[in-house]
Amino acid sequence: MIKGSNPDQVQAGREEDSIYVLKQVHASNRCPNPFKVEALALSEKCISSGARRPDNLSGQSSSCWPQITETFEKLAESTKELFRRRLRRTTLVLLVINFTLAFGYYGLFLWFPELFSRIDKYGGSFCDVKTGNDTGSNSSECESPSNEVYIESFLTSISNLPGNILSIFIVEKVGRKPILASSMVLSGLSVFLLAFVQQRWQNVLISCLFGAISVCGFNMLDVLQTELFPTHVRSTAFGMQTGIARIGAILGNVIFGQLVDVNCVIPMLLVASLLTFGGLSSLALPNMTGLDIH
The missing domain is CATH 1.20.1250.20 (MFS general substrate transporter like domains)
Incomplete structure (x- = not known):
């Protein structure tokens, strides 16, 4: 389990895809140690923003305006x-x-x-x-x-x-x-x-x-x-x-x-x-x- 991971990696609730990307990065770096990440831990900020794991996404609805506003502010x-x-x-x-x-x-x-x-x-x-x-x-x-x-x-x-x-x-x-x-x-x-x-x-x-x-x-x-x-x-x-x-x-x-x-x-x-x-x-x-x- 990775504590304090970047919330952007799982903000969309795609935990399995995030782990797959990490595996590719690990393989590209040719690290001799085996890849042991099995799950990602959401930070408090990510949890409060409404991110969920894929199995909890059904029926969930949230406003997109906060993300849109944040995107324009960053731009x-x-x-x-x-x-x-x-x-x-x-x-x-x-x-x-x-x-x-x-x-x-x-x-x-x-x-x-x-x-x-x-x-x-x-x-x-x-x-x-x-x-x-x-x-x-x-x-x-x-x-x-x-x-x-x-x-x-x-x-x-x-x-x-x-x-x-x-x-x-x-x-x-x-x-x-x-x-x-x-x-x-x-x-x-x-x-x-x-x-x-x-x-x-x-x-x-x-x-x-x-x-x-x-x-x-x-x-x-x-x-x-x-x-x-x-x-x-x-x-x-x-x-x-x-x-x-x-x-x-x-x-x-x-x-x-x-x-x-x-x-x-x-x-x-x-x-x-x-x-x-x-x-x-x-x-x-x-x-x-x-x-x-x-």
Whole structure:
């Protein structure tokens, strides 16, 4: 019997499941001593909150509001801690990086099939935008794109794979922060070049480079977010960072679509500038390579 055990382990009344988890932890630690836990003792706090063993749960009803209130209080406290002096700079810098990376990547990447289709119809670069009225005929607007468009889109999508593999081998040798910064800056440079190339193979090549390089930034960002935040606020930080990234992705997709027909150079420069700015901002983060997380 474990006296004074953490009430969260059995608060839901799942004592058998809690013991099973403890057995797994015991086995993972390869402890030479046999596992002897047969039951869990509820603390006074846990008993007063209404927790029961599974065989006593039938017919029991209790209000969920205390737990909901406690959850929101913990969330508010964790959020406040993220903006206190010790973590404020890290939180703000990572918010900027998440927004700019998601805005730039999804703003451009989701539009690649449409941009390849325009190259297939009209030739030239992404920014040689024409409409059916410009060519004197609307028939081309109703034509299906050639198979090469789908092949090019496939190549651009699969270009993430080399970047993922490369990240595995260089993350410890180069470091998280240098890879994140260089990835975002080089991604921004590749987007800038897309507006000026004229050959079809050049467009495909730079688009693949963009996919391969930018995915390294996403990988390093995930690692840094895990290492830079303490355990007790890490889940809250992840939720906040993911939320701002989703907002950036939505805005990037919408704004790019609105501006691409006005002047293609404008969204290209916007994406390139934001990616570069986010990459340079990452230099303000602490370097966690070789350090233990806490």
